[in-house]
Amino acid sequence: MAEKLLEVKNLKSVYKTRFNEKITAVDDVSFDLEDGKCLGIAGESGCGKSTLAMSVMGYYYPPLFYESGIVNISGIDITKIPYNQLRKEILGKEIAYIPQAAMNALNPTQRIINLIEDVMEEHISGITKKEIRKIAEDRFETLNLPKDVLQRYPIELSGGMKQRTVIAISTILNPKILIADEPTSALDVTSQKIVIKLLKDLIKRGFIKAMVFITHELPLLYNIADDIMVMYAGEIVESGEAEEVIFDPIHPYSNGLMNSIIVPEKGIKGKKLTVIPGAPPNLKYKLEGCRFFDRCLFAKDECKISEINMKYVNNRSYRCVLQVDELKEMYEDGKKPATT
Amino acid sequence: MKSYRKYMTSKIVWYVLTFVVALFLNFLLPRLIPGNPVSTIVSKITSGMADTNSIKRVYETFEKEFGLNKPIWEQFLIYVSNLLHGNMGTSFGQYPRKVTDILASSIVWTIGLQLPAIIVSWILGNVLGVLAAYIKKGFDKVLFPVFLFISCIPSFGFAIVLVWLFAVALKIAPASGGYAFDMIPSPTLSFFLSVLQHYQLPFWSIVLVGIGGQSLGMREMSIYELNADYVKYCRLLGLKDSKIVRYVFKNAVLPQITGLALSLGTMVGGALITEIVFSYPGLGSVLFNAIAAQDFPLISGCTLLITTGVLIANFVIDIVYGLIDPRIKVAQQE
Numbered sequence: 001m002a003e004k005l006l007e008v009k010n011l012k013s014v015y016k017t018r019f020n021e022k023i024t025a026v027d028d029v030s031f032d033l034e035d036g037k038c039l040g041i042a043g044e045s046g047c048g049k050s051t052l053a054m055s056v057m058g059y060y061y062p063p064l065f066y067e068s069g070i071v072n073i074s075g076i077d078i079t080k081i082p083y084n085q086l087r088k089e090i091l092g093k094e095i096a097y098i099p100q101a102a103m104n105a106l107n108p109t110q111r112i113i114n115l116i117e118d119v120m121e122e123h124i125s126g127i128t129k130k131e132i133r134k135i136a137e138d139r140f141e142t143l144n145l146p147k148d149v150l151q152r153y154p155i156e157l158s159g160g161m162k163q164r165t166v167i168a169i170s171t172i173l174n175p176k177i178l179i180a181d182e183p184t185s186a187l188d189v190t191s192q193k194i195v196i197k198l199l200k201d202l203i204k205r206g207f208i209k210a211m212v213f214i215t216h217e218l219p220l221l222y223n224i225a226d227d228i229m230v231m232y233a234g235e236i237v238e239s240g241e242a243e244e245v246i247f248d249p250i251h252p253y254s255n256g257l258m259n260s261i262i263v264p265e266k267g268i269k270g271k272k273l274t275v276i277p278g279a280p281p282n283l284k285y286k287l288e289g290c291r292f293f294d295r296c297l298f299a300k301d302e303c304k305i306s307e308i309n310m311k312y313v314n315n316r317s318y319r320c321v322l323q324v325d326e327l328k329e330m331y332e333d334g335k336k337p338a339t340t
Numbered sequence: 341m342k343s344y345r346k347y348m349t350s351k352i353v354w355y356v357l358t359f360v361v362a363l364f365l366n367f368l369l370p371r372l373i374p375g376n377p378v379s380t381i382v383s384k385i386t387s388g389m390a391d392t393n394s395i396k397r398v399y400e401t402f403e404k405e406f407g408l409n410k411p412i413w414e415q416f417l418i419y420v421s422n423l424l425h426g427n428m429g430t431s432f433g434q435y436p437r438k439v440t441d442i443l444a445s446s447i448v449w450t451i452g453l454q455l456p457a458i459i460v461s462w463i464l465g466n467v468l469g470v471l472a473a474y475i476k477k478g479f480d481k482v483l484f485p486v487f488l489f490i491s492c493i494p495s496f497g498f499a500i501v502l503v504w505l506f507a508v509a510l511k512i513a514p515a516s517g518g519y520a521f522d523m524i525p526s527p528t529l530s531f532f533l534s535v536l537q538h539y540q541l542p543f544w545s546i547v548l549v550g551i552g553g554q555s556l557g558m559r560e561m562s563i564y565e566l567n568a569d570y571v572k573y574c575r576l577l578g579l580k581d582s583k584i585v586r587y588v589f590k591n592a593v594l595p596q597i598t599g600l601a602l603s604l605g606t607m608v609g610g611a612l613i614t615e616i617v618f619s620y621p622g623l624g625s626v627l628f629n630a631i632a633a634q635d636f637p638l639i640s641g642c643t644l645l646i647t648t649g650v651l652i653a654n655f656v657i658d659i660v661y662g663l664i665d666p667r668i669k670v671a672q673q674e
Contacts, residue, residue, distance in 0.1 A: 057576055059572070059575065059576060061575075087575075087578045087579075087580070088578065090578075091575075091576055091577065091578035092576070092577045092578035092579075093578065096576075096577070097573070097576040097577075099569060099572070099573050099576075101569060104568065104569035104570065105569045105570055105572075105573040106570055106573070107570045107574070107587050107591070108570075108591065108665075108666070108667055109587075109590055109591055109594075109664070109665055109666060109667075110587065115574075118579060118583060119577050119578070119579065122577075122578055122579055122580060122583075123578060153666035153667075155666055155667050156666070166573075169577070170577065
């Protein structure tokens with residue numbers, strides 16, 4: 001078994017509103033990330049994907065607060081260490097982050113090289129500007145990025161180039177784990193491909209060891225992820241190998257999600273778009289039973305009764321009262337999701 | 341670089357155009373005030389004289405001397421040609437002093453008062469503003485209402501409060517003037533000390549009000565910048581907060597530079613009311629008296645000085661921005 005680089009256990013994070021309401025955006029999430037793997041996290045907007053990313057990196061700034069759970073990075077539980085240690089020893093060095101909108105992630109009044117200088121000086125004491133320049137140039141060359149980007153301001157770069165630059169900056173210290181939070185969502189399809197290729201390249205060359213890839217675009221996940229977790233309303237509802245989750249989903253939500261993918265094919269204009277009806281529950285209130293209850297086409301009375309635990313079947317897991325066979329039968333029965 | 345030169349040329353053309361229009365308005369507007377300045381002067385001089393003919397002669401002499409008997413467009417041309425020779429005319433109200441002399445002696449006082457006050461309040465205000473935004477909690481809870489309160493008081497109101505508190509009640513500072521009234525300006529230590537003593541109240545009345553306004557603006561800008569995506573990204577890269585605050589300060593202070601340059605530009609006429617409250621011998625008092633006396637050349641002279649100041653300040657902003665903000669630089673090259 002490969003080395004566990006990241007271990008998250010029963011992690012719970014809440015947003016506190018001004019009226020002191022608690023919104024549990026990450027609820028009891030557990031997962032491991034092994035050396036060499038890419039874990040995909042899928043789910044609709046607002047399901048807690050990005051909050052999970054923030055929580056895993058210990059980025060707790062109001063209104064986000066840590067509630068409970070463990071995050072082990074290279075054997076250190078980062079929820080227990082002071083912020084300064086986390087900042088100095090873990091962030092950027094052990095675990096790095098690629099933001100959702102690289103468009104705004106760079107300080108507009110700073111040259112790319114100056115940010116790299118600041119980052120490297122922060123983590124490697126005694127390094128000179130000349131050494132940094134050399135490392136940065138080498139890295140950009142290896143990753144097929146033009147070297148003159150280093151001397152530019154963010155405004156002088158295109159969206160795709162900015163995203164690739166951000167990826168290069170984030171991984172300049174060879175962090176073990178990379179958390180990519182929808183790195184391709186704002187890009188066109190060709191730029192998306194280049195970015196995906198770049199990320200794969202990073203693992204292949206050993207600049208990073210493992211990656212968490214967060215997205216709402218499932219076809220993309222199939223391209224890059226080894227395993228997939230599906231999140232819904234702050235919880236993990238299904239996890240398993242990428243291919244199985246995408247082509248053979250167990251949980252009704254995953255099933256709905258996969259059916260909602262728009263695949264370009266002949267005559268698609270005439271077809272009705274499949275959507276999951278309804279909207280996710282308000283996490284402000286304490287939720288009883290299955291969170292997907294209101295939108296589930298297969299919901300039964302028993303779904304609402306008690307807490308629903310993860311069920312483990314082979315090397316997959318899902319959160320539903322029904323058995324795999326029952327669900328499969330229903331999917332085949334043609335009780336198709338409603339259409340609009 | 342070529343396009344930059346083109347950008348600069350077009351800017352300069354616009355500034356010259358603005359200046360010409362302003363010059364015309366500077367000349368015209370004071371003359372639209374109803375009333376006749378010459379008759380005021382003449383009535384002073386001729387008081388006690390009974391002979392209507394001689395009064396008329398005196399009146400005509402003055403009218404000729406000031407050139408007011410000519411049509412207004414001709415007056416304007418004379419004004420412009422005089423201006424090109426560095427001559428702003430003779431003051432009506434302080435006849436026969438030259439406008440340039442009056443301005444030269446008063447502008448020293450105004451700049452001496454305003455320049456340090458503006459710079460001190462700008463620096464203190466911006467630093468306090470970014471700190472309030474960053475530290476939040478108690479610091480912001482105390483500072484914000486205090487700033488809000490101070491910035492809402494007009495500077496002359498604040499000046500009067502200061503006069504009452506320090507000059508009347510506590511008697512630790514002089515209430516008015518630029519120096520003790522029994523002194524003649526001279527390069528002696530006692531004169532210098534007297535100036536410094538008289539300097540305090542007008543200076544702090546401008547500085548405190550300025551700090552209030554500056555820090556409020558800076559606080560808002562900094563809060564906005566602190567919530568920007570790059571701050572989050574930099575934190576996740578493990579950068580120190582002190583470094584990030586420096587980024588934030590630089591970005592948040594950019595709009596503040598416009599404010600600084602504009603207040604430096606308008607500084608020659610800016611502290612008008614503060615100067616009046618403290619009877620400070622600066623340009624503000626001069627302009628105030630000139631308006632009261634319908635002293636056209638002196639009013640035009642003052643406003644011309646202010647116009648020039650604002651235009652130069654704006655021009656400097658344009659250049660400075662290009663140097664410090666890459667986004668503007670790109671815009672300048674288009």
